[in-house]
Amino acid sequence: MEALQQQFKDLLQTEIQCSEELEGWLKRQSRLLDEVEEQLKQHYIQFQCNTHDQQAKEAFDFDQKHVQPLVKRYKSLLDSKYYESPFRLQLDPKHFGLLNKKVENSIRLFNEKNIDLEIEEDELVTKYFEITGNLTVMWEGEEKPLSDMEVYLQDPERTVRKNTMTLIQESMLSVEEDLQIIMDKLIALRHQKAQNVGLPNYRDYMFRKYERFDYTAADCLELAEAMRQYVVPLQKKLQEKQQKTLGLRTFRPWDIRAVPINEKPLQPVQNVDELVKGTFHILEKVDSRFSALLHEMKEKNLLDLESRKGKAPGGFCESLPASKQSFIFMNCCNTQDDAVVLLHEMGHCIHNELIELGPYRNVPMESAELASTTMELLTMEYWNTFYPSGEDFKRAKREQLRLMIQYLPIITVVDQFQHWMYENPNHTHVERRAKFKELARTYDSSFVNWEGYENWLETTWLSILHIFEVPFYYIEYAIAQIGALQMYKQYKENPKQTLIHYKQALSLGSTKSVKEVYEAAGIRFDFSAQTIKELMEFVEKELELFEEE
Template sequence: MIITKKPRTYIPQDLTISWESLEPLFTELQNREINSADELEQWLKDRSELEAALEEDFAWRYIKMSCDTANEELVKNFQYFATEIEPKISPLSNELNKKFSDSPFMDDLDKEKYFVYSRAIKKALELYREENIELFTELQVKQQKYQGITGAMSVEINGQEYTLEQASIFVKDLNREVRENAWKTIQQRRLIDKDDLNILFDELIKLRNQAALNAGFENYRDYMFQALGRFDYTPQDCYDFASAIEKEIVPILKEQAEKRREALALETLKPWDLEVSVSGKPALKPFNNGTELIDKSIACFNAIDEKLGNKLAIMKANNLFDVESRKGKAPGGYNYPLAETGAPFIFMNSANSLRDLTTMVHEGGHAIHTFLTANLELNDFKHCPSEVAELASMSMELISMDNWNVYFNNAEDLNRAKKEQLADVLKTLPWVAVIDQFQHWIYTNPDHTAADREETFKQIYNRFGAGFANWDDLQAEFGNVWQKQLHLFEVPFYYIEYAIAQLGAIAVWKNYKENPEKALEQYLAALALGYTKPMNEIYETAGIKFDFSAEYVKELAQFVKEELEKLG
C-alpha cells in the first residue's frame, strides 16, 4: 500500500515551502472575519492544515540531514527552514493565537473537546517574547552541530573502521581484553571532541538562559517546565522521584551487579564488564541486517495484533525506515511523525544487537501512536506530551516480549533476551534520574564552568550507582559520560518523561500479563486520544495511574524483580 498525503482543502496542493508562498496564507488567516463558532472551528482546521504541511516539510529536512550529516546541501536545507522560515512564522503564529483567544465565539466551542488545546494556546501567549525569536533560531542551528560532531566519530578496531554504535558490539565480547580495548578506544575517541562539545554546550546554556530571562523567569529550568506544558508535576516532584529511585531501584541494581561480578569471577566490575552476558555465551544476535530487523519486527507486531503488524508493513512499503549504522549518520534513534501523510519515519543506528531490537520495538510503539492519531481533527491534537508519547513506546517494548521468539531460534536465547530487557527496564530509571538531576543543576547554575559541570555530573552519577562499576583510573572518561546523551544538547529537559513513562509501561505490562486482550485494548484506546485529554485521563484510559510516588516505584520495581526471578 502506497501512502498518499491527505487531500488539502485550504492550502494549494502544490504549495512550495518558501516565505513568499506562505505569507499570504498567514495573512488570510489573520484577516479572516469570524462570525460564528462554526466559522471559528473551520478557521482552526485551516490553520491546522497549514501547520501540518509546514511540520512535514521540516520533518523531511531534519530526517534527510540526520541520515547524512556530511551532506552540506542537506544541512543548508535544514538551516534555511530554521533561519528563514521559522523566525518569520513565530510572530504570526502568536498573532493567530491571540485571534483565537480573543474570539467572542471561543466560549461557544465544545469546552471538553478544546480544553487541552485552549490551555496550550494560553500558555504559548504567556511565554511568547519577540526578542526570543532570534535566540531560538540561533539555538536551532547550534543544536544541530552536535549531530555533525558525533556523526563524524568512528574508531578503528582490528584494522577496520567502525561507527561508535558498531564498535559497541565488541564491548559485549566474552574476552575481557577485547571488550576493554573496545571500550577504551570508544571513550578515547569521544574525548578527542570533548572540548569542542563543552564549548558548544556552554553556548547553548547561555542562549537558553537568556531566553528564560527574556520571558521573565529566574532560570531556564523554570521556563522549560512551563514551555513543555508540565501542568501535572513540579521540579520538587522530580527531586522526590529521584530520591524514590535512589531508595527503591538502586539497591536492586546493586544486588544484580554483585551477582554479575560473581558470575564473571571478577574482583571488581569495570565499565567494560557491564554489557557482556553472564551466561558465558556470545552476545545475542536477534537479526543479521536491517532488512531482517524490519521483517522480524513486522512479524512480532503481527503476533500481537495483525493491525499493528500491518502498520509497520505499510512503512516498509513506503521506505519509511533507515535503520543501519554508518559513518556520517547522526547518532541515536527516533520516530518522526509526518503530519500530513499520517505515517512516521523510523531512524536508528543498528549494529545487529539486542539493544537494536528493543530500539525498534520502542520506535515501533511511537509509530503505532502516530498512525492511531493521524485522523484527529486538529494537528495540535496529535502533539502529545512526552510522558504520553514515551508510554506508547516503552509499553510496546514490554508487550512485545511474549513474541520475541520471532527473533530467536531457541528458548534459551529468548529467555536471556527477556532477562536482559527487564534488567534494562530497571537500569533506565537511575540513568534518567542522573540526566534529569544534572539538568536541574545545569540550568539553576547557568554561570558554572565546564570543570564544575564535570565534577557535578560525577557526584550525581555516583549517587545513583555510577553504573555499578569501578571507575578508578578512568576519571577523564567518567566525567565525560554525559556528553553521549543527545537530549542534553538537542532537547533540553526532555528526559524525566522516560522514567515516568517507564513506570506506566510496567503497569501496562502488568495488566497485559493478567488480561492481554483487555490491556491491549486500553493501551491502544489511550494512544488514540492523542492530546485531547489531560495526561492523568490518558493514563486512566490505559488502565493505569499517573503516579510516580515512592510507594508506586516500590510496587512496580518489586513486580519487575519477581518477573526477573521467574526467568531464572
C-alpha cells in the first residue's frame, strides 16, 4: 500500500512544462492504473472461481476496503491535475476531446463521502455471490450447483422440466429474504451516492457513471416501447409455434426451452476440452488471429470454464491490461449455451486484443457487447464444426435467433425494473415483486401461462447478478443485439467487408463515441421503432430460410 501510494504521489508531484510532457504523463498514469487494475481483477477472479477460498476472499475484501478507496481518491486528484493543466488545451482535440469530456464528467461525479458507501456496497455484493454461489439442489441422489440444472430445462419429458424449474426456483426462494434485504441496503446506499453529488436519483448517477453521452433514460423507454410493439409479437408467434411442436394445450415457463419428445437437447460437446477445440476451429474459419488468441489463452491457463460447487454463477471476460491478456470465466454444462457463451466471451477478448492500451482502453459497454454479440452471429455458419448432422446444425442456428427474440423482451423488463427501483427508492418488497410482474406483463409475451406460479415470475430478478453487482448494465445487451443483427445482415451480403468493419470499429476503443463506433462498423446506433421493425422482419425471414435448408 505504501509503495502504491508513493507512486501516485510521484505522479501528482510531477512538473509538466508542455503538452508533450502532459501526454507522457498521461501514459505513465495509464501504465500505473493498468498494473493496479490487473492486480484487483486477479483477486476478483480468484474469489469468483472459488467463493469458499478464505484466502481469496480476504484478498478481495482487502482490495475493496483499502486498495480501491486509495485508487479512487488519487484518480480524482490526477483527473483534476490533468484538467487544470494549461497544456491540456494544446492537445489535439480530435484525439483528446472525448477524454476531456470523460475527465470532466468523472470530476463532477467524485465525492469523498461516496468512497465509504462504496466499501459497504461492495461488501453487500460479495455477500450476494456467497449466498448464490453456494446454492445447490439434489438431483438423482447427487448434489448439483444450479448452473448444472439448466440442461434439464430442455429435456423432452415435461415432468423433468417442471421438476427442474421447481428445484431451481425453490432454491432461489429459500434465500429470497436475504437477497431482498441486500437489495434494500444497496438501493439506500446508491440513492445516497446520487444525493451526495447533487443528482435526484441513482439512475441519473449511473447514466453519467457509464458515460452514456449518446442516449438518455427517455431513449430507453422509447426502445422498450419499440420492443413491445415489434419484438413481443414475433416472440409470441415463435412461442405459439413451440407449443404446437411440443403438442401442448398450455405453454408453461418450463416449456420455453423444451425440445420435442422425438429429439434430444443440442449437445455440441461432451466436455470442456472439446468445447475449446471446436471453438478454435470455428474462430480459425473467421480469422486466424482470433483462433490464435484462444490457443494462447488456453496455454496460459486463462480459461476457467467448468461448473462446480462454490464457483460463482454466470460468465465473464476480464481484461488484464498490464499483461495485455484476457481471462474467461464461465460455468459449462455441456449444452449449446456453452458454445454461444464461449464465442461471446471470445468477442470481448478479441476486442481487448484490438485496442491499444491507454486512456481509451476502457470502452463503453454498448461497444463491448456489440463485439461479443456480433461474434455469436458471425460464427453461426461454422457451427457445423460442433454439429456434423445437418439437422442439428440448422436447429442450432434457429435456436440462436429464437433465443435472441425470447430474451430481448426480458432485457427490456429488467432495464425498466431498475429505472423504477431507483426512481422510487422507498418501495417495499411487496411493491418490488408486483412491479416486476407488471413490467413482465407489459414488455414480455403474455402467451406463457404462469397461473399458480406467479411467485416465480415476481422473483425472477433475484438470479440476475447484474442487478446486484453492476446496476443498469443490462440495456447494453439489447442495444448490442440490435447492432449485431445489423452486422449479421451485412455479413451475409459481404463477409469480407463486414469483418474489416468489425475489426476497425473494435480498434477504436473509446477514442470515438458509441454512435461513431457503430457507424465505423457500418451500422446504425438507432432505437427507433422502424429499425426494430425492419430487424424483426429480417429475423423472421432468416428463421424461415433455416426451416427450408
